[in-house]
Amino acid sequence: xxxxxxHGLYASHAASPTxxxxxxxxxxAIGAATSATVxxxxxxxxxxxxxxxxxxxxxxxxxxxxxxxxxxNAGAGATLVAxxxxxxxxxxxxxxxxxxxxxxxxxxxxxVQDTVFxxxxxxxxxxxxxxxxxxxxxxxxxTISTSGLTGGTFGPYTFSxxxxxxxxxxxxxxxxxxxxxxxxxxxxxxxxxxxxxxxIAAGDLVNIRSNKTVTLLxxxxxxxxxxxMGSPDSPVKFVIDDxxxxxxxxxxxxxxxxxxxxxGYGFTLTGVTATHAHIKAPKYTSGNGFxxxxxxxxxxxxxxxGAIGCPATFENLTFSAPxxxxxxxxxxxxxxxTYSMTADKVTRYIGCLLEWPGQQNATLQMGNGGYNFxxxxxDCEIKANDAAAAATSLVAIHNNNTHRLVLDSCKFxxxxxxxxLIASATAATGNDTLFVRNCDFGNVNVLxxxxxxxxxxxxxAGMCGFFATSQYGTxxxxxxxxxxxxxxxxxxxxxxxLNARLNDGTTPWSIFAVTANTxxxxxxxxxxxxxxxxxxxxxxxxxxxGVRTLTLNFLLESNLAAWxxxxxxxxxxxxxxxxxxxxxNSYDSNAGALSTxxxxxxxxxxxAQTWLPKTFSVVTPTSVKAGSEISIYVRLHSTVTNETxxxxxxxxxxxx
Amino acid sequence: xxxxxxxxxxxFAGTLGYPAExxxxxxxxxxxxxxxxxxxxxxxTHTLTLTNVVVGSRVFIRDQANTTTHxxxxxxASTVVIPLQVxxxxxxxxxxxxxxxxxxxxxxQLPYETxxxxxxxxxxxxxxxxxxxxxx
Numbered sequence: 001x002x003x004x005x006x007h008g009l010y011a012s013h014a015a016s017p018t019x020x021x022x023x024x025x026x027x028x029a030i031g032a033a034t035s036a037t038v039x040x041x042x043x044x045x046x047x048x049x050x051x052x053x054x055x056x057x058x059x060x061x062x063x064x065x066x067x068x069x070x071x072x073n074a075g076a077g078a079t080l081v082a083x084x085x086x087x088x089x090x091x092x093x094x095x096x097x098x099x100x101x102x103x104x105x106x107x108x109x110x111x112v113q114d115t116v117f118x119x120x121x122x123x124x125x126x127x128x129x130x131x132x133x134x135x136x137x138x139x140x141x142x143t144i145s146t147s148g149l150t151g152g153t154f155g156p157y158t159f160s161x162x163x164x165x166x167x168x169x170x171x172x173x174x175x176x177x178x179x180x181x182x183x184x185x186x187x188x189x190x191x192x193x194x195x196x197x198x199x200i201a202a203g204d205l206v207n208i209r210s211n212k213t214v215t216l217l218x219x220x221x222x223x224x225x226x227x228x229m230g231s232p233d234s235p236v237k238f239v240i241d242d243x244x245x246x247x248x249x250x251x252x253x254x255x256x257x258x259x260x261x262x263x264g265y266g267f268t269l270t271g272v273t274a275t276h277a278h279i280k281a282p283k284y285t286s287g288n289g290f291x292x293x294x295x296x297x298x299x300x301x302x303x304x305x306g307a308i309g310c311p312a313t314f315e316n317l318t319f320s321a322p323x324x325x326x327x328x329x330x331x332x333x334x335x336x337x338t339y340s341m342t343a344d345k346v347t348r349y350i351g352c353l354l355e356w357p358g359q360q361n362a363t364l365q366m367g368n369g370g371y372n373f374x375x376x377x378x379d380c381e382i383k384a385n386d387a388a389a390a391a392t393s394l395v396a397i398h399n400n401n402t403h404r405l406v407l408d409s410c411k412f413x414x415x416x417x418x419x420x421l422i423a424s425a426t427a428a429t430g431n432d433t434l435f436v437r438n439c440d441f442g443n444v445n446v447l448x449x450x451x452x453x454x455x456x457x458x459x460x461a462g463m464c465g466f467f468a469t470s471q472y473g474t475x476x477x478x479x480x481x482x483x484x485x486x487x488x489x490x491x492x493x494x495x496x497x498l499n500a501r502l503n504d505g506t507t508p509w510s511i512f513a514v515t516a517n518t519x520x521x522x523x524x525x526x527x528x529x530x531x532x533x534x535x536x537x538x539x540x541x542x543x544x545x546g547v548r549t550l551t552l553n554f555l556l557e558s559n560l561a562a563w564x565x566x567x568x569x570x571x572x573x574x575x576x577x578x579x580x581x582x583x584x585n586s587y588d589s590n591a592g593a594l595s596t597x598x599x600x601x602x603x604x605x606x607x608a609q610t611w612l613p614k615t616f617s618v619v620t621p622t623s624v625k626a627g628s629e630i631s632i633y634v635r636l637h638s639t640v641t642n643e644t645x646x647x648x649x650x651x652x653x654x655x656x
Numbered sequence: 657x658x659x660x661x662x663x664x665x666x667x668f669a670g671t672l673g674y675p676a677e678x679x680x681x682x683x684x685x686x687x688x689x690x691x692x693x694x695x696x697x698x699x700x701t702h703t704l705t706l707t708n709v710v711v712g713s714r715v716f717i718r719d720q721a722n723t724t725t726h727x728x729x730x731x732x733a734s735t736v737v738i739p740l741q742v743x744x745x746x747x748x749x750x751x752x753x754x755x756x757x758x759x760x761x762x763x764x765q766l767p768y769e770t771x772x773x774x775x776x777x778x779x780x781x782x783x784x785x786x787x788x789x790x791x792x
Contacts, residue, residue, distance in 0.1 A: 406667070435667045435668075437667075437668065462667060467667065467668070467686070469668050469683075469684060469685060469686055470684070471670065471672075471684045471685075475683035475684055477683065477686065479686065489683065498745060498775070499699065499744065499745035499775070500681055500690075501679065501680055501681065501699060501700070501776075502680065502681055502683070503673075503675050503680045503681060503682050503683075504680070505677065505679075505680050505699075505700075506700065508776070509681065509683075531686040531687065531688070532686070532687055532688070533688045533690075534687060534688065534689040534690070535689075535690055535691075535692045536674075536689070536690070536691045536692060537692050538678070538691070538692055538694060542694055543694055551746060553745070598773070599745065599775075600773055600774075600775045602775075602777065650745070651681060651688050651690070652679070652681075652690070652693075652744070652745055654744070654745050654746040655692050656695070656746055
């Protein structure tokens with residue numbers, strides 16, 4: 001059965017409510033809830049020390065005098081009523097109500113003063129109690145009992161008149177809540193203390209009313225901190241309404257807004273390790289249906305963030321700091337948190353927009369030191385408005401623990417050409433990997449070399465580094481293994497080329513590769529390998545089966561002129577006619593000289609550098625099976641001290 | 657035809673279409689795949705511009721192994737633009753022998769001959785023909 005949240009539906013969550021006016025609902029119905037009430041005649045009752053008054057499992061104990069938390073003073077009749085009112089409403093009570101008396105056993109267990117409110121009735125020997133939240137589940141259940149009272153039989157008593165209705169608070173944005181003064185941003189469907197009535201159960205569908213703006217206090221740092229909920233197999237789904245449930249007109253939008261009055265404020269949407277939730281907003285042609293925004297025209301700094309660290313999915317959300325640089329120094333980021341993830345958990349942002357004025361760096365933080373994270377951004381837009389200079393580091397890599405960030409089909413817009421994805425020489429000593437699939441980087445066209453530093457290097461591809469591929473356009477790729485290698489095919493760089501062409505038959509391409517300058521991470525007997533280049537050998541009808549000569553052409557940066565066949569080699573795998581897989585390694589431990597090539601590269605001067613045409617050929621000792629596939633791995637055996645040096649490889653291995 | 661690759665990084669597992677034609681690379685999932693070109697597979701064009709040609713000269717381009725004629729025509733203007741196919745790297749068909757002669761009609765010229773290895777793109781050659789004062 002779906003549940004409902006209509007933020008602001010109830011007038012107040014103050015400690016002293018209007019009598020009978022519900023302060024929240026139980027989420028089980030669309031409209032407003034009604035409180036349940038009970039009147040108890042204590043005109044004949046006398047309480048002495050040791051007597052008890054129990055409300056929904058929360059026990060208050062009578063003392064002779066000087067009652068403190070969870071206690072009430074002795075008395076009789078009207079005095080006893082007054083003493084109980086004081087005790088029930090005392091802000092310092094710690095006794096909590098149990099869920100069991102209600103129909104829903106998975107309710108939370110709030111403090112007694114947060115669950116009910118008491119007053120002196122008419123006559124004054126009557127104790128009146130109302131539930132702060134409205135729910136039919138409070139009715140007709142013997143939830144109030146006494147012990148030790150003299151003068152008659154008192155209880156059990158039951159509430160009546162409760163009517164179920166929508167929850168009314170995503171969070172308490174500007175004032176403390178209920179009898180215990182729950183801190184601002186401490187209570188609500190999306191806060192750590194969940195609603196006092198009803199339950200957010202695993203697998204629930206919770207509809208959230210839109211078409212409203214929830215305003216946060218202007219001068220505070222806030223966290224919308226979703227509590228533990230759902231389960232890995234039954235997450236809770238929150239759907240921001242698009243007028244399907246409530247008639248709020250066309251394209252309603254839910255906004256959470258902070259308008260700061262000075263520098264340094266902002267708010268973060270996050271959760272905890274066990275927040276198994278999916279918040280999904282509608283996506284209109286005009287934009288996302290859920291906007292979190294940091295709004296200033298006075299040039300204040302601040303932020304609106306989403307956080308990594310909870311197994312939640314956030315779909316079609318906008319994190320926005322609108323305006324120009326002159327109006328706002330706000331930022332929008334995905335940041336780390338202080339919760340760790342396990343392998344079965346991921347924080348996922350789908351269809352989200354991050355936008356801010358300027359060219360803020362570190363807008364995507366891969367994690368936080370001391371915690372493990374997995375985060376995926378799918379079909380998201382990273383947008384810099386009014387950018388004036390190139391960004392120097394949009395993804396912040398942390399240098400310990402396990403951090404995985406996946407960017408899938410994302411686009412970067414509004415950036416100044418030359419913007420850089422990762423800062424050069426970032427430490428990546430842990431298990432930190434950025435995977436990128438099919439992203440449109442726009443003017444963020446400096447993808448590397450980044451020379452990620454790692455004293456021990458990356459043991460295996462994928463453990464630590466930056467890996468990007470694309471199955472569209474010019475199919476650029478980046479293959480950076482921290483501490484070991486940077487290789488890329490980047491069309492926008494316009495590097496020299498020789499024979500290789502893309503699948504369109506006309507676009508030339510080449511591979512640039514440079515090893516890191518980390519001693520011991522690359523060595524003669526422990527080279528680093530480039531991704532596989534595969535060649536399909538012609539069928540026998542086209543080219544007679546036989547021994548093949550494989551020729552690799554490449555440009556060697558002139559500062560590496562001393563390189564030999566011990567510094568660069570090729571590993572070839574091929575299939576002999578009998579099906580046997582053979583390998584051929586060109587590595588020369590005698591450091592034979594590389595052969596100079598006469599191949600006509602498109603250029604041998606590029607990037608104000610001189611590139612030396614080189615080549616080497618290897619001959620297969622046996623015939624290569626016609627129609628089979630050969631694999632070629634270029635291996636680099638030496639470190640390089642400058643990220644602009646290295647080699648440019650023609651992938652068109654010549655087979656003759 | 658598609659091939660599924662789980663090569664290198666499983667994160668990038670996916671399909672990669674076999675290139676339909678030889679000598680063209682499909683790239684994806686950290687794999688670069690091409691059908692090996694044959695020596696006589698054209699991979700593009702090279703636009704050769706000859707300047708300062710004496711009108712009426714015969715321009716004759718063959719491979720250096722003298723197996724295939726790439727171009728054989730009479731120059732109608734002093735600048736001759738010749739688009740020619742180039743072949744897979746290493747193919748001997750890319751090794752051109754270029755001859756310009758005018759020996760049938762006056763004013764006759766001494767044979768001009770040069771050679772080059774062509775790749776896709778363009779180039780220009782200034783043809784320095786010398787009048788054949790004896791034959792003329």
